[in-house]
Amino acid sequence: MTFSSADCEPDKPEYYLEACDLTCVRDDQVLFDGLNFRIGSKQVLLIEGKNGSGKTSLLRILCGLGLQDGGEVKWCGESIERLGAGYHQHLAYVGHHDGIKRDLTVLENLHMAQALDQPGRLTIDQALEKVNLWGYEDVQAHALSAGQRRRLALARLLVTDNCLWILDEPFTAMDKEGIADFERLIATHTAHGGLVVLTSHHSLNCDGADVQRIDLS
Amino acid sequence: MKQVVCMKRRSTLNAFYFLLKRDLILNFRRRAEIANPLLFFVIVITLFPLGVGAKPQLLQSMAPGVIWVAALLAAMLSLDRIFRSDFEDGSLEQLLLSAHPVSVLVLAKVAAHWLVTGLPLLVVAPLLAVLLGLPVDAMGVLVVTLLLGTPVLSLVGAIGVALTVGLRRGGIILSLLVLPLYIPVLIFASNAVDMAAGGLPVTAQLSMLAAFLALALALAPWPAAAALRISLS
Amino acid sequence: MFMRFFHRMASPPYFYVISGRWLPWLAVICLALILAGLYGGLVEAPADYQQGDSFRIIYIHVPSAWMSLFIYVVMAVAGGIGLIWHIKLAEMVAVSSAPIGASFTFLALVTGSLWGKPMWGTWWVWDGRLTSELILLFLYLGVIALYGAIDDKRRAGRAAAILALVGVVNIPIIHYSVEWWNTLHQGPTVTKFDKPSIHISMLIPLLLMAGGFKLFYLIAVLMRLRSEILERERNSKWVTALVGSEDRRQKTEDRVQESDVDPRRVGP
Amino acid sequence: MRPIRRQRLYLIIVMLLGIGTAVAFTLKAFNDNLMFFFSPSDVVMGKAPARQAFRLGGMVVDGSVERPGDDLLVRFKLTDYGKDVAVEYTGILPDLFREGQGVVTKGRLRPDGVFVAEEVLAKHDENYMPPEVAGSLKKETVAGRPASEEK
Numbered sequence: 001m002t003f004s005s006a007d008c009e010p011d012k013p014e015y016y017l018e019a020c021d022l023t024c025v026r027d028d029q030v031l032f033d034g035l036n037f038r039i040g041s042k043q044v045l046l047i048e049g050k051n052g053s054g055k056t057s058l059l060r061i062l063c064g065l066g067l068q069d070g071g072e073v074k075w076c077g078e079s080i081e082r083l084g085a086g087y088h089q090h091l092a093y094v095g096h097h098d099g100i101k102r103d104l105t106v107l108e109n110l111h112m113a114q115a116l117d118q119p120g121r122l123t124i125d126q127a128l129e130k131v132n133l134w135g136y137e138d139v140q141a142h143a144l145s146a147g148q149r150r151r152l153a154l155a156r157l158l159v160t161d162n163c164l165w166i167l168d169e170p171f172t173a174m175d176k177e178g179i180a181d182f183e184r185l186i187a188t189h190t191a192h193g194g195l196v197v198l199t200s201h202h203s204l205n206c207d208g209a210d211v212q213r214i215d216l217s
Numbered sequence: 218m219k220q221v222v223c224m225k226r227r228s229t230l231n232a233f234y235f236l237l238k239r240d241l242i243l244n245f246r247r248r249a250e251i252a253n254p255l256l257f258f259v260i261v262i263t264l265f266p267l268g269v270g271a272k273p274q275l276l277q278s279m280a281p282g283v284i285w286v287a288a289l290l291a292a293m294l295s296l297d298r299i300f301r302s303d304f305e306d307g308s309l310e311q312l313l314l315s316a317h318p319v320s321v322l323v324l325a326k327v328a329a330h331w332l333v334t335g336l337p338l339l340v341v342a343p344l345l346a347v348l349l350g351l352p353v354d355a356m357g358v359l360v361v362t363l364l365l366g367t368p369v370l371s372l373v374g375a376i377g378v379a380l381t382v383g384l385r386r387g388g389i390i391l392s393l394l395v396l397p398l399y400i401p402v403l404i405f406a407s408n409a410v411d412m413a414a415g416g417l418p419v420t421a422q423l424s425m426l427a428a429f430l431a432l433a434l435a436l437a438p439w440p441a442a443a444a445l446r447i448s449l450s
Numbered sequence: 451m452f453m454r455f456f457h458r459m460a461s462p463p464y465f466y467v468i469s470g471r472w473l474p475w476l477a478v479i480c481l482a483l484i485l486a487g488l489y490g491g492l493v494e495a496p497a498d499y500q501q502g503d504s505f506r507i508i509y510i511h512v513p514s515a516w517m518s519l520f521i522y523v524v525m526a527v528a529g530g531i532g533l534i535w536h537i538k539l540a541e542m543v544a545v546s547s548a549p550i551g552a553s554f555t556f557l558a559l560v561t562g563s564l565w566g567k568p569m570w571g572t573w574w575v576w577d578g579r580l581t582s583e584l585i586l587l588f589l590y591l592g593v594i595a596l597y598g599a600i601d602d603k604r605r606a607g608r609a610a611a612i613l614a615l616v617g618v619v620n621i622p623i624i625h626y627s628v629e630w631w632n633t634l635h636q637g638p639t640v641t642k643f644d645k646p647s648i649h650i651s652m653l654i655p656l657l658l659m660a661g662g663f664k665l666f667y668l669i670a671v672l673m674r675l676r677s678e679i680l681e682r683e684r685n686s687k688w689v690t691a692l693v694g695s696e697d698r699r700q701k702t703e704d705r706v707q708e709s710d711v712d713p714r715r716v717g718p
Numbered sequence: 719m720r721p722i723r724r725q726r727l728y729l730i731i732v733m734l735l736g737i738g739t740a741v742a743f744t745l746k747a748f749n750d751n752l753m754f755f756f757s758p759s760d761v762v763m764g765k766a767p768a769r770q771a772f773r774l775g776g777m778v779v780d781g782s783v784e785r786p787g788d789d790l791l792v793r794f795k796l797t798d799y800g801k802d803v804a805v806e807y808t809g810i811l812p813d814l815f816r817e818g819q820g821v822v823t824k825g826r827l828r829p830d831g832v833f834v835a836e837e838v839l840a841k842h843d844e845n846y847m848p849p850e851v852a853g854s855l856k857k858e859t860v861a862g863r864p865a866s867e868e869k
Contacts, residue, residue: 028685060450063314067450067604086722089316097307103246104239115235116315116322229725278770318729376616380596380609390599394613397588401623404581415767421750428743432619435736440612443533447608498846500814505846570839571812649847 015076015090015163016040017062017195023070024057031057032216035071041163041193044186044209046200049216055199056096058216059168062197063093075164089117092162094170098153102142106133106152109141113156120161121192127158130185132178146173154182157189165189167198180205229317233325236312240329243302254295255337261287262345273350280349281359281410288338288363289399292370293392295334299326299375300382300445309382313445320438323445327368327375327438335367351414358413358423362406365426372437373398379444402429460539462679463688469672476669483662490655498652507565509655513663515558518586519621521551521667525593526618529611539675541607542682544614545597546674550667552590559583582624589617603682762801766827774803774833775822775841783817796821796833807835814840 022035031054039045047055060066062073064080064087073080080087100109110124128134131151141149150173157165165186171179183205186196190209198204204211244251265283266276303309303326312322342363343356351359377395381387409422458464491509498505525547532541562580563573574580593610600606648656683689756766758776766772776796783794790809794817795802805823815821815838825835 025685030685063310065310065313065446065449084722085316085318085725088314089722091314093310093314095307095310097305097310099307099311101239101243101306101308103243108239108242112235112239113311115232116311116317118316318725320729373616376612380613381599384599386599390595393588393595394592397585397592398616398619400581400585401620411770412767415770415772417765417767418750421747424743424747424750428740428747431736431739431743435733435740439733440616444609444612447605447612450605500819504813508846569812569814570841571810571815572837572839575839647846652846 014041015193015195017164017197018074018077019062019071020074021071022058022061022068022073024054024061024066025069026054026057033070035214037212037214039195039197039212041195042190042210044190044196044198044204044206044211046198046204046211046213047216048199048213053216055216056168059093059095059166059197059199063091063166064088065093090162091164091166092117092157092160093166093168094153094157095168098149099156100141100149100152103140105138105140106144107137109152110155110159114159117160117162120159122158124155124159127155130158130181131155132181147175147178150174151178154185158185163194165194165196165198167196169199169201171200171202229321232315232317233321236322236325237329240326241332244329244333250298251333251337254291254334255341257294258287258291258338259341259345261290262349266349277350277352277414278411280346280351281355281407281414283349284342284346284351284359285362285366285403285407285410288342288367289370289396289403291338292334292367292374293395293399295330296371296374296378296391296395297388298334299330299371299378301378304382304448309445310449313449319442319445323375323379323438323441324434327371327441330375331368331371335363335371338367339363351410354416355410355413358419359410361423362409362426365423365430366402366406369402369426369429369433370399372433372441375441376437376444379441379448381448382445383448402426405429460537462539462683463686465539466676466679466692469676473669473672476665476672480662480665480669483658483665487655487658487662490658491652495652495655496649501569504565504568505652507561508652509659511558511561511565512656513660514554514561515583516660517663517667518551518555518558518583519624520664521547521554522586522590522614522617522621525551526614526621529614533608533611533615538604538607538682539679541604541611542675542678543671544611545593545607546671546678547667548590548593548597548610548614550670550674552587552594554663554667555583555587555590559587579624582620585620586617586624589614589620593617757798757800758796758803759798759800761803761827761833768827771824771826771836773822773824774805774835775820776803777820778815778817780817796823803833804831805833805835807838809838811838812840816840 016038017040018038019035023033024031035058037045047058049055057066061068064073064084075083075087075090101112104112106128107124110127114120114124122130124137125134128137131154133148133151133155136144136148141152144152150170154170170182174182179202186198186204187206187209190196190206196209262283265279269275269279300309303312313319315322339360342359346356346359374395377391377398378387380394381391384390405422405425409419409426412419412422459468487509491506495506497503525544528540528547529544531537532539532544559580562583566575567573593613596613597606597610600609680689756772756774758774760766761774766774774796776798779795779797779802783792785792792807792811793804794807795804797803805825807823807825820841822839822841823833823835824837824839825833828834
C-alpha cells in the first residue's frame with residue numbers, strides 16, 4: 001500500500017479511509033466484530049459475503065448513516081463523526097434505494113445532486129453520455145427502466161466532485177454492457193486518485209485498479 | 218479564473234434554493250395531493266354548524282377555535298409528506314450525506330411544505346370565517362395568526378415526522394408527539410381572534426405567536442436534522 | 451476524583467453492581483421519610499385557618515407536582531447528555547424516567563382535581579398551570595409511545611431523548627404560569643424568595659414528603675434501569691456470567707416441575 | 719474544513735438571533751397585558767368586552783354579600799382596591815367563598831353595569847397556617863391591609 005503523489009492530480013491530496021475495530025450487532029446477531037481495514041487513493045475495496053452478512057450495514061456505517069456497536073471509522077485520520085459535513089463533502093453514496101426522484105426529469109435529478117454537493121469533473125451532458133442516457137434529459141425518471149434508473153444514480157457520481165464512492169450493489173438490474181461501462185468508470189475514478197468501496201455479487205473486472213477484498217461471511 | 222472557482226463552489230444558500238424549488242416542482246406535479254389538506258380543512262369547518270346547530274351566536278363564539286383546530290389537524294395530516302417520499306426512494310440519505318448542513322436543508326423542505334399546505338389556508342380561512350359569522354374586524358387578525366402560526370406548525374411538525382419517518386405505523390404516534398407541542402400556538406392564536414372579535418387589543422397574543430415563530434425557526438431544524446439521522450440509522 | 455466516579459458509574463456492569471448494593475438502603479430511608487411525612491402531615495400538623503383539614507392533600511399534591519417537573523428536567527438533561535456524549539446509561543435514565551414522571555404528573559392532576567372541587571368549586575379549570583401540567587402529561591406519554599414504537603432500543607432511546615429535549619420548552623411555561631396568568635391556581639408557597647408563606651409545622655411534613663418522593667423516584671428509576679441494562683446488554687459476557695448460570699438452572703427446574711418427563715433426562 | 723466551521727458559526731449566530739427575537743417578543747407580550755381575565759378597574763374603565771363572556775377577578779368586598787330571596791341568587795361586590803363591580807350569581811358558592819376572599823368569576827356584563835356570573839370560583843391564597851396564627855396575625859395588621867392580600 002504505497003502511494004506516489006506524482007500520479008495524482010496536482011491539487012488532489014492523499015485521502016484514506018480506515019475502519020478500526022468495527023463491530024455491528026443486529027437483532028442479537030453479531031454481523032462482524034473487530035473489523036479493520038484501510039484503503040487509500042486509487043484503491044477499490046470490494047466487500048463480499050452472503051445475504052444478511054452485514055454488507056449493507058457496513059456500508060451505511062462507513063457513510064456515517066448507520067450506528068456501529070463499537071469501533072470507529074476514520075477519514076484521513078479523523079473520526080467521521082467529528083468531521084460531519086467535512087467528510088460528507090468527499091463522499092458519494094448509492095444505496096439500495098437509488099435516491100432518484102421519479103417525478104423529476106433526468107436533468108432535474110442531476111441538477112439537484114450537484115446542488116447538494118459540488119459540481120464535478122464532468123458536465124451533465126458528458127456524464128449522461130458515459131452512462132448511456134444521452135437523449136433522456138427531459139424524461140421523468142418514472143418512465144425509465146430499472147436499469148436506466150440505476151445508470152442515472154451512477155451518473156450522479158460523475159457530475160459531483162467526490163473522491164470517495166460508496167456503492168451498494170451498483171450493478172443491480174444493469175445489463176452486461178452497463179456493467180462493463182461502469183467498471184471502466186471505476187477504473188478512471190481510481191486512476192484520478194479516487195477511492196471506491198462497493199459490494200457486489202458480480203465479479204469485478206477493473207483492469208489496472210488496486211482491488212482489495214473483504215469477505216464478511 | 219476566479220469566477221470559475223466561484224461557480225464551482227456552490228453555497229449552502231444555493232442548495233436551500235434548489236431543494237425548495239425541487240419540492241415545489243414535485244408538489245406541482247402531484248397537484249391533486251395539494252388540494253387534500255385544504256379540502257379537509259374546509260370540510261371539517263363545515264361539519265361544525267351541522268354538528269352543533271346553526272345558531273349564529275354559538276357559531277360566532279366558536280369560530281376562532283374551530284378554524285384553528287381545523288388548521289391544526291389539516292397541518293398534521295399533511296406533515297407526513299415532508300419526509301416520507303424522500304425516505305422511501307432514498308433521497309433522504311442523499312440529503313443527510315450532502316456537503317451542506319442538514320438543518321438548512323430541513324428548513325428548505327419545511328418551507329416548501331408550508332408554501333404548499335399552510336399558505337392556502339390563509340386564503341381560504343377568511344371565507345370560512347364568514348360562513349361561521351366571525352365579525353369582519355377579526356378577519357385581519359385571523360389571517361395574521363395563521364400567517365404567524367402555521368409556519369410553527371410545519372416547523373414543529375417536521376421534528377415529529379423526522380422522529381417517526383422510519384416507523385411502519387408512524388401516523389398515530391405522530392399525532393401524539395406533535396399535538397401537545399401545538400397546544401400553545403392554538404391557545405394564543407384562538408385567544409387573539411377571540412379578543413379581536415370582541416374589539417379588544419391583541420398585540421400581546423400576536424407578540425407571543427411571533428416569539429413562537431422566531432423560536433421555532435431558530436431551533437426546530439436542529440432537532441429535526443438530528444432526528445432524521447436517528448431515524449435513518 | 452468526582453469525574454472518575456462518574457466515568458465508572460457510566461459503565462453498565464459497574465453501575466449494575468453498585469446500584470444493587472444501594473437499593474435496600476435507599477428503600478429504608480424512603481419508607482422512613484414517607485411515613486414520618488404522612489404522620490406529620492395527617493396527624494401532627496394543625497388544620498389550615500382557611501381550608502380546614504382539606505388542605506392536607508397538599509402532602510401528596512405538591513410533592514408529586516414538583517416531581518412531575520423535576521423528572522422531566524432530569525429526563526431531558528439525561529437525554530441531552532446521552533445524545534451529545536453517546537453515553538448509553540444516560541439514554542437509559544431518560545427513557546426509564548418517563549413512565550415514573552408520567553405517573554407523578556397524573557397523580558398531581560388527580561389530587562389537584564380532588565382539592566379543587568371543595569376549595570375552588572370545580573374539578574377542573576382551564577387555567578395556565580392546569581393546562582400546562584396536562585400538556586406535560588401528554589409530553590411524557592409521547593416519549594413513552596415513541597420509545598415503545600421503535601424496535602431497535604438504542605435508536606428508540608435517542609429518538610425519545612430528542613423528543614424530551616424539544617418538550618423542555620414547556621417547563622418554564624408551567625413553572626411561571628401561575629405568575630404570568632394569575633388565575634385560579636395559587637402562587638408559589640414554598641419556593642418564594644423571601645420566607646415561605648407556610649407555617650413551619652405544616653412545612654416540615656411537606657419537605658419530608660418531598661424528600662420521600664424524590665427517593666422513591668430514585669429507587670424506581672434504579673430498578674427500571676437495572677432491568678433495562680440487563681435487557682440491552684443481554685449478549686455481553688458479564689450479563690451471561692451474572693444471569694446465565696442461575697437462569698439456566700431455574701429454567702431447568704421449571705421445566706421439570708411442569709412436565710412429567712424424568713428429571714434425569716432434562717439436565718444438560 | 720475551515721469553511722464548514724465558519725458555516726457552523728454563522729448558523730449558531732442565526733440561531734442566537736432567533737432566540738433573541740423570541741425573547742424580545744415574549745417580553746413585549748408580557749408588557750402588553752397578556753391576561754385571560756379582567757380586574758374591576760378594567761370593567762369600570764370600559765376595557766372589558768361588552769358583548770362577550772369574560773373572566774372577572776377580584777376580592778369580595780366586606781359586608782357586600784346579600785341574598786335577597788329564598789332562592790340561590792347572591793349579590794356581592796368585587797374590588798381590586800381601586801374600583802368596585804356589582805356581581806349577581808345564581809347557584810351554590812364554593813366553601814372558600816367568603817368576604818375578603820379572592821374569587822374568579824366568569825360571565826357577561828349587563829348593560830346596566832352589573833356583572834352576571836355563570837360560574838364563581840374561589841381562589842385560595844398561597845398562605846398556610848393554623849387558625850390561631852392567622853387570628854393573631856389579623857389582630858396585628860388590623861389597621862393596615864390584611865396580610866394575605868398583597869397586590
